[in-house]
Amino acid sequence: MGYYLINNGTLIDGTGNKPVKDAAVLIKDNTIEYAGREDELEPQETSTEVIDAQGGFILPGFIDGHLHLMTNGFHMEDTMYDPLSIFFYKSVENMHLTLNAGVTTVRDAGLADYGVKMAVESGLIKGPRMQVSISPLSITGGHFDFWLKSGFDMKISYPGYPDSVCDGVEGVRRKVREVMRAGAEVIKVMATGGVMSANDSPEHPQFSLEEFKVIIEEAQTRGISTMAHAHGSQGIKNAVEAGVHSIEHGTYIDEEAIEMMRDRHVYLVPTLLTQKINKKIAESGGMAEYRVEDAIRIVDIHRRNMEKAYKAGLTIVMGTDCGVIEHGVNLQELELLCEIGMKPMEAIMAGTRVSAERMGWQDKIGTLEAGKLADAVICKTNPLSDINSLGNPENIGVVIKDGKLFKDLRML
Numbered sequence: 001m002g003y004y005l006i007n008n009g010t011l012i013d014g015t016g017n018k019p020v021k022d023a024a025v026l027i028k029d030n031t032i033e034y035a036g037r038e039d040e041l042e043p044q045e046t047s048t049e050v051i052d053a054q055g056g057f058i059l060p061g062f063i064d065g066h067l068h069l070m071t072n073g074f075h076m077e078d079t080m081y082d083p084l085s086i087f088f089y090k091s092v093e094n095m096h097l098t099l100n101a102g103v104t105t106v107r108d109a110g111l112a113d114y115g116v117k118m119a120v121e122s123g124l125i126k127g128p129r130m131q132v133s134i135s136p137l138s139i140t141g142g143h144f145d146f147w148l149k150s151g152f153d154m155k156i157s158y159p160g161y162p163d164s165v166c167d168g169v170e171g172v173r174r175k176v177r178e179v180m181r182a183g184a185e186v187i188k189v190m191a192t193g194g195v196m197s198a199n200d201s202p203e204h205p206q207f208s209l210e211e212f213k214v215i216i217e218e219a220q221t222r223g224i225s226t227m228a229h230a231h232g233s234q235g236i237k238n239a240v241e242a243g244v245h246s247i248e249h250g251t252y253i254d255e256e257a258i259e260m261m262r263d264r265h266v267y268l269v270p271t272l273l274t275q276k277i278n279k280k281i282a283e284s285g286g287m288a289e290y291r292v293e294d295a296i297r298i299v300d301i302h303r304r305n306m307e308k309a310y311k312a313g314l315t316i317v318m319g320t321d322c323g324v325i326e327h328g329v330n331l332q333e334l335e336l337l338c339e340i341g342m343k344p345m346e347a348i349m350a351g352t353r354v355s356a357e358r359m360g361w362q363d364k365i366g367t368l369e370a371g372k373l374a375d376a377v378i379c380k381t382n383p384l385s386d387i388n389s390l391g392n393p394e395n396i397g398v399v400i401k402d403g404k405l406f407k408d409l410r411m412l
């Protein structure tokens with residue numbers, strides 16, 4: 001380790017401040033020592049390796065606020081055919097693709113256990129920094145209950161990955177404790193049915209208000225926040241009223257729910273990309289019959305409602321639900337955030353500073369400022385004039401995570 005100096009580029013630091021031309025970012029070990037104009041940086045005495053940004057744009061490493069590193073398509077039958085270890089081996093590539101796309105931190109919204117995080121942190125494999133939720137909580141017959149009408153149960157559970165299903169006040173309290181015991185850093189709750197699940201519909205609320213309150217209360221005993229998968233408005237309201245910290249998807253959000261979220265500063269993680277790609281897959285015939293109808297009709301409704309939520313001033317975090325769709329396309333979400341009304345700079349912040357805040361890690365990551373961990377990307381194109389260019393990993397020339405160079409296309 002030692003010093004890296006990134007120079008000859010324009011700095012977009014993630015704070016929302018104006019871009020800085022002729023910028024430099026100085027990294028010592030895994031920490032940023034300086035970010036700003038190069039001519040204001042004092043000359044370095046120690047030997048420094050220079051990373052020439054070649055006129056590109058220097059940004060913070062991006063933070064995907066909602067994905068699933070351990071799955072490739074969420075095909076329920078995979079759990080029947082594939083030995084458990086296959087999911088872990090595949091996740092290694094998923095993590096590479098995620099880093100390659102410029103995403104250096106993720107909030108895993110279900111399925112990654114604590115060992116996946118440990119493997120990355122110990123340097124055993126290369127992957128994004130992660131905050132894991134491990135097992136999402138689901139009611140019996142809910143979005144993460146994989147018991148089929150045939151009577152087959154397609155669930156995965158193993159030591160380190162508790163079963164998701166829980167009911168009743170005492171049941172959910174115990175489940176939160178179990179999931180925290182397994183290492184969860186955020187509690188994920190299924191507050192409604194899913195777009196593509198076998199037993200329910202996205203409009204149906206799941207868990208009662210009473211159950212929700214206990215889940216959140218129990219998580220907060222350890223200072224752990226909660227995230228709710230919620231499509232239907234009643235499920236959103238239940239979760240928000242109980243004190244949840246973010247709503248994921250938010251498809252059928254109505255004005256009352258928007259108001260409640262705004263008043264209580266609840267984050268919204270729209271995951272627009274997955275809905276868009278799912279629609280394409282459904283239309284091309286590549287989806288199980290029971291999923292097609294939901295997948296197609298939901299997209300336009302979702303987008304309109306996200307526009308309303310944005311206009312009403314909700315705080316939006318970039319999350320993709322990658323895993324449901326392919327990995328490594330994460331930053332395509334930014335263009336979709338702009339389609340619901342964001343300016344490119346706001347979309348970048350939704351994927352950096354704001355996403356870090358949602359995780360409670362705003363002191364460590366999310367912006368390129370002195371004292372933060374050294375996660376940075378260099379984009380060859382100008383994301384402020386072409387936000388979609390960030391969505392193509394070929395434009396992400398350099399990726400640095402925790403002060404280590406993961407990707408460098410400059411010599412190619």
Ligand SMILES: [Zn+2]
Pocket residue numbers: 066067068109321
């Ligand atoms: Zn998800």
